[in-house]
Amino acid sequence: QVQLVESGGGLVQAGGSLRLSCAASGRTFTIYAMGWFRQAPGKEREFVATINWSGGNTVYADSVKGRFTISRDNAKNTVYLQMISLKPEDTAVYYCAADKSPFIPVLDVAGRRERYDYWGQGTQVTVSS
Secondary structure (H helix, E strand, O other), rough: EEEEEEEEEEEEEEOOOOOEEEEEOHHHHOEEEEEEEEEOOOOEEEEEEEOOOOOOEEEOOOOOOOEEEEEEHHHHHHEEEEOOOOHHOEEEEEEEEEEOOOOOOOOOHOOHHHHEEEOOOOEEEOOOO
């Protein structure tokens, strides 16, 4: 089993920045990739970004490309999501997820929610206009 704990959410004005963290524990050697998803009220959970745990390759949703950056610190078993130029439409609960399948750096594959085996409990991000 792998446990994921997110932190760093909060309230920020439009145009502002936040950095989310996700700490992994347990059988982390089974993880190939870690990703971020988000879910706004009344909407389905959607893919944001993912990163290959070993090589650092990344995949982003088009809606966040150029504004969000995913990174990882293998020594700390932690993945980060740096978010800049935040918009009100970025408001959502952000979830960290871990994938035990070999990493495939293609959006249509890496962005599939069903690929991910473990999920955190989420952290709220609210962007005010």
